[in-house]
Amino acid sequence: MPLPEYRVYALKYAERVGRRAEHFLGGDPHDGPHPMDYFVWAIVGEGRCFVVDTGFEHAEAVTRGRKLLRPASAALAAIGIDAAKATDVIVTHLHYDHIGGYAQFPAARYHLQDKEMAYATGRHMAHRAISHAYTADQVAGMVRQVFASRVAFNDGDTELAPGLSLHLLGGHTMGMQAVRIRTRIGWIVLASDASHYYENFETGRPFYIVHDTGAVLDGYARLKTLADDPRFVVPGHDPLVCKYYAPEPGLDGVAFRLDAEPKR
Numbered sequence: 001m002p003l004p005e006y007r008v009y010a011l012k013y014a015e016r017v018g019r020r021a022e023h024f025l026g027g028d029p030h031d032g033p034h035p036m037d038y039f040v041w042a043i044v045g046e047g048r049c050f051v052v053d054t055g056f057e058h059a060e061a062v063t064r065g066r067k068l069l070r071p072a073s074a075a076l077a078a079i080g081i082d083a084a085k086a087t088d089v090i091v092t093h094l095h096y097d098h099i100g101g102y103a104q105f106p107a108a109r110y111h112l113q114d115k116e117m118a119y120a121t122g123r124h125m126a127h128r129a130i131s132h133a134y135t136a137d138q139v140a141g142m143v144r145q146v147f148a149s150r151v152a153f154n155d156g157d158t159e160l161a162p163g164l165s166l167h168l169l170g171g172h173t174m175g176m177q178a179v180r181i182r183t184r185i186g187w188i189v190l191a192s193d194a195s196h197y198y199e200n201f202e203t204g205r206p207f208y209i210v211h212d213t214g215a216v217l218d219g220y221a222r223l224k225t226l227a228d229d230p231r232f233v234v235p236g237h238d239p240l241v242c243k244y245y246a247p248e249p250g251l252d253g254v255a256f257r258l259d260a261e262p263k264r
């Protein structure tokens with residue numbers, strides 16, 4: 001049977017401007033402004049819809065000085081997806097900008113790696129340098145979802161549906177997972193924070209938040225082999241995504257179709 005071909009969307013929900021020297025491990029000799037976009041993603045086809053990550057909400061944006069443009073549920077509504085009815089949410093990792101909007105998905109099962117929950121609730125969180133990208137209340141909220149039988153744990157690579165699989169890469173966090181999807185242009189990969197920017201995996205220079213630098217670098221190689229073409233790897237926070245992919249009609253700056261050849 002031929003594999004299904006999914007439609008895949010990047011949905012931008014927030015932005016901020018950082019600096020290059022802050023964003024790369026070891027700094028950057030050519031410092032300058034370095035904008036960062038924040039996305040959730042949607043995978044649609046075969047009568048199913050998978051949401052990837054949940055964004056953050058207003059209070060978190062204020063606490064962390066981020067610019068929230070719209071909550072994930074509003075970005076999803078713009079392309080006709082009702083967050084309240086979503087049944088499957090893939091959580092790439094538990095950092096605040098990926099899990100902070102989980103309450104917008106009251107009907108969902110959350111697909112998460114064992115290692116990510118162990119990491120986010122374990123000994124390493126005693127170190128501020130590692131815990132700062134997690135928000136304790138959100139992690140506790142996900143623990144409650146475990147007790148409500150709403151977390152589907154994965155240990156390593158897993159096929160969620162025909163043409164859709166999860167891949168444990170670690171590196172950025174211990175349980176960081178990427179998503180591989182069959183589309184009309186072939187296999188594409190949502191790297192999420194396994195590569196924040198194109199520059200990370202294309203030049204082998206990690207983002208500054210790392211659990212295991214070697215795993216980050218191995219992850220870059222893996223991302224390229226999982227995709228049919230290295231150009232089909234979609235980084236997690238790069239504003240270039242909004243340039244390389246066409247917006248949905250009337251949704252420029254909000255929704256971009258990823259199952260099309262990137263213009264680069």
Ligand SMILES: [Zn+2]
Binds near residue numbers: 098236
């Ligand atoms: Zn992130």
